Amino acid sequence: MAVILGLESSCDETAAALVRSDRTILSHALAGQEDHHRAFGGVVPEIAARAHAELMTPLVETALADAGMTLKDVDAIAATAGPGLIGGVMVGLVTAKALAMAANKPLIAVNHLEGHALSPRLVDPDLEFPYLLLLVSGGHCQLLRVNGVGDYDRLATTIDDAVGEAFDKSAKILGLGFPGGPAVEKAAKQGDARAVPLPRPLKGADEPHFSFAGLKSAVLRAHEAGSYKPEDIAASFQQAVVDCLEDRLEYSLSRIEPIGALVVAGGVAANEAIRAMLQRVAERYGMRFVAPPHWLCTDNGAMIAWAGAERFAAGLTDPLDIAARPRWPLDPDAEAVRGAGVKA
Numbered sequence: 301m302a303v304i305l306g307l308e309s310s311c312d313e314t315a316a317a318l319v320r321s322d323r324t325i326l327s328h329a330l331a332g333q334e335d336h337h338r339a340f341g342g343v344v345p346e347i348a349a350r351a352h353a354e355l356m357t358p359l360v361e362t363a364l365a366d367a368g369m370t371l372k373d374v375d376a377i378a379a380t381a382g383p384g385l386i387g388g389v390m391v392g393l394v395t396a397k398a399l400a401m402a403a404n405k406p407l408i409a410v411n412h413l414e415g416h417a418l419s420p421r422l423v424d425p426d427l428e429f430p431y432l433l434l435l436v437s438g439g440h441c442q443l444l445r446v447n448g449v450g451d452y453d454r455l456a457t458t459i460d461d462a463v464g465e466a467f468d469k470s471a472k473i474l475g476l477g478f479p480g481g482p483a484v485e486k487a488a489k490q491g492d493a494r495a496v497p498l499p500r501p502l503k504g505a506d507e508p509h510f511s512f513a514g515l516k517s518a519v520l521r522a523h524e525a526g527s528y529k530p531e532d533i534a535a536s537f538q539q540a541v542v543d544c545l546e547d548r549l550e551y552s553l554s555r556i557e558p559i560g561a562l563v564v565a566g567g568v569a570a571n572e573a574i575r576a577m578l579q580r581v582a583e584r585y586g587m588r589f590v591a592p593p594h595w596l597c598t599d600n601g602a603m604i605a606w607a608g609a610e611r612f613a614a615g616l617t618d619p620l621d622i623a624a625r626p627r628w629p630l631d632p633d634a635e636a637v638r639g640a641g642v643k644a
């Protein structure tokens with residue numbers, strides 16, 4: 301059995317975790333940076349990179365201490381090598397390289413999106429390849445067929461904003477605070493989802509992709525109209541997101557070969573309304589629905605350690621001069637889609 305140390309630093313969470321190849325999470329240490337970024341209403345890349353540099357080494361020490369281990373007990377060191385904010389990614393990757401060199405252990409450069417994509421397998425031993433994955437995070441909204449480690453077919457992506465980005469920007473417009481996703485979900489619980497008429501971008505469109513920029517603009521207009529409560533706008537916004545995701549998912553599901561499981565991952569997968577909709581869709585198509593626990597949906601070190609464990613088991617390690625990649629699509633053969641700001 302292999303023990304993998306995983307480091308994550310691609311956005312505003314600094315994290316280190318130790319995971320064993322039998323799916324035991326030996327330890328996971330995480331430090332959020334909300335307090336560093338709150339005053340700016342969003343993640344400031346330079347501040348994030350500096351915070352990662354301060355936090356990473358103590359977190360590695362904590363993860364090792366909590367597991368009662370030293371670097372000698374570790375079989376390989378994995379770190380997010382992209383996509384993400386490049387300054388932060390470099391902190392985690394350089395730390396991993398230094399540890400790998402000092403302890404003479406193999407390095408595994410993990411695609412952050414693969415970390416999310418494989419994380420459901422860390423907690424569900426019965427989840428076999430292939431599965432259909434809705435990957436919804438602060439930077440992405442993609443529907444992927446996960447064929448195996450390093451093997452993905454992208455079926456759909458957003459043509460503009462990511463879904464988490466839409467939550468974050470809407471929260472900012474409504475003055476609900478930062479980070480936006482959980483704040484919108486909380487406010488939505490107090491609101492009426494039918495109170496504010498909002499669009500469902502691309503609903504019914506004869507293409508598989510997603511779009512959320514128009515929805516965010518409609519939230520701004522509803523807010524500026526001054527006649528709606530923020531809770532009602534939040535609830536109506538969240539319902540519009542649910543409706544869009546459901547419509548786009550059904551578009552693809554009705555066109556692809558049957559597949560055993562519908563899986564959701566990424567920070568937005570923590571949203572209960574979205575999880576409930578996905579559960580209903582999975583039932584409708586006779587699929588199993590798998591969603592990781594909330595803490596494993598948002599960025600963490602365990603998902604990187606687990607992706608490292610899966611890659612290590614497949615014999616995939618990387619040279620010490622591997623470069624960080626700000627952009628790194630899971631499916632490099634996917635067709636480019638129309639629209640600006642597409643991350644992958």
Ligand code: KG4
Nearest residue numbers: 437438439464481482567568570571598599
């Ligand atoms: O995966 P993640 O932690 O970081 C990225 O890789 O982007 O995702 C962060 C995103 C943020 O946009 C955050 O607002 C959103 O996930 N998020 C949520 C919820 N919790 C986090 N969105 C909706 N509902 C939530 N409960």
Ligand code: ZN
Nearest residue numbers: 437566567599
């Ligand atoms: Zn993420």
